[in-house]
Amino acid sequence: MELYEYARPTLMAGKKILYVHGFASSGRNGSVRTLRLLMPQAEVIAPDLPVEPFEAMELLRNMLASEKPDLIIGTSMGAMYAEMLYGVDRILVNPAFQLADTLLKNNGLGRQEYHNPRQDGETSFLVTKTLLEHFREISSHCFERAAEDQDKVFGLYGIHDTLVHTFDLFCEHY
Template identity: 60%
Template sequence: MQNTDNAYIKTYPDLMAGKKIMYVHGFGSSGQSGTVARLREMLTGADVIAPDLPIHPVEAMELLKRMCEVERPDLIIGTSMGGMYAEMLRGYDRILLNPAFRIGDDILKHNMLGKVTFYSPRSDGMKEFMMTKQLQAEYQEMSEHCFSGITADEQKKVWGLFGLEDPVVHTYDLFAAHYRQALHFHGEHRMNDGVLIHSVMPVIRWIDDCQHGRQRGIVYICIEETMMGRDGRPLPSLLKAYRLLLEYYDVRIVASLPTNDTDYARQMQEWTFETLGVASYDRLILTNRKDLLYGDYLIDGLDTNGSTDFMSTRIDFGSDTFKTWDDIIEYFGRLGGQ
């Protein structure tokens, strides 16, 4: 959406409103990073705190635990090295972005020994430090404490987001071996506005809803003839409409399940992720009985598989009233989340 050179940025004033978010920065960064600034600009109703981490990992971990005891954050977001630390902060809802669970190995692999210059200013005025073999060994030892004592309840509190184009950290499989909520996103190691808006904010919204016990109205969107053109590309204005709906509803994607086409399900999974990204995680439903779907709205352009017997409001995509996604945008814009 907007880029860092634009004076305007998408905001979510109601998301995590009145709550506290602790951001744990990555290696060579600080609590004054651009990501922190963007989170504060986007989540205007939340209090975002972001400490500068000490260089020595034991001291950093002690600081984070003290801050958790004092601040009692509602959500912890950790990126890269900060994701490694955040994983060990048990008992809190956490989002780990490209977590560097093997940072000791990464330091050696990417030739990070020697002078390290901070990417962003620090409150203590430090501009650089020396990464020695001894300090590298301290990081190696700290990372060995990850994934200890994980309970079933703890697994529900942790989300891992991994950039498919990340050239630095590759810990998806390691995370997925311990936690279920492992998601890929289209992006690299560092965050940008697009990743924050389209990959991080949906997860924050799920966490916020869960903490409030909030049940959003359910909108089902059928892929066939409403989302996908004959060439397989998204129909015009689809993404704009989808992102609008996400702010108010629990949006589920529906596709049919042909009996004699075993590849169809995989194709629909791939298309859904490639087109809709993180927000579609665990939200694809394959069914030949749309009449059995329980929800508030069904957007469909076909009369097949029980679509016309949907029990709530059915939106006939392609009709005179809802000829395009722009018509649907106008309709739901007037509803305002009802």
Template identity: 45%
Template sequence: MKINDRILYVHGLSSSGASSTARNLQSLLPECKVISPDLPVEPQDALDMLRILCKDESPRLIIGTSMGGMFAQQLRGYNKILVNPAFHVSEFMRTQIGVHEFLNLRRNGETHYEITSLLCDKYQMIEKNQFDDITAFDIENTYALFGTKDTLVHGYDEYIAHYQNAAWFEGEHRLNIEIIKKILLPLIKRIIE
């Protein structure tokens, strides 16, 4: 790894750039710059922001967890790790209509967001063509990690229909520090080095 290698971390639903995973990654990789933005709630705004951020920052690696894995998967031409990717987060969101609290502080001070049927429709539109235009580079340089005890999303079959690098880990949907150290960190170092 080089000093100031950039890693873009893309958080999941209800989270923010201040998630514990982002903080842990920065702590465990002090030589890297972990870029971890708060995603806009509107999916097209989130995807547009991530594409601009990638052009501006040229990350060596993108890591996306859950909903963030769905967004990260759509960023072509970068090394990526998708952790328990929620390729169809709209389906889960449809069971959660209403106002929800963000799990982590957001830079703009917002504490709540609302899931509506219209918002779910917008996510479904983003998800619809998410596997279009996958390049040979993407197939070779995209990795996914799936928790054996993940009860929220099950994206392995869809992932493996488009990509080849996948592994299972003994864990749940959300990452904890032990899984980050034992599973994610070695993969990050292997990809970047």
């Protein structure tokens, strides 16, 4: 069965969705294309995130203020960031709440290739110990306002994800 057969043209019609991509990805990935295909009357905003987590969060907070999305969908690293964008409905897909540890366990130091084309044309980036510490610092702020956003956050977890295992951590807070 073809994917387009599941399209729901009026789903989220007139609404704005902010999509926050995962590690080494971009706003031009397959998930974004699928969201736009399945919900053609929704506006899907999908920026390329800076590698530096403090810059990424600043960009996302500015976009939250200026774009005022109705829904935020984040995947992996992007779901970790999305958790901290309080006050808006959010869907967190396999959130990488412990990204620094995940990268260390999976040979994530050194030069990394982007999985999707980026608007800036960059094809690779460098993961240093300093960058890992920045990820650790940013992720330490996850769940700070979880108590007040209980009805706004939904977690989706794949049972075959071999890298990110944060379901129990998510359940402790939501």
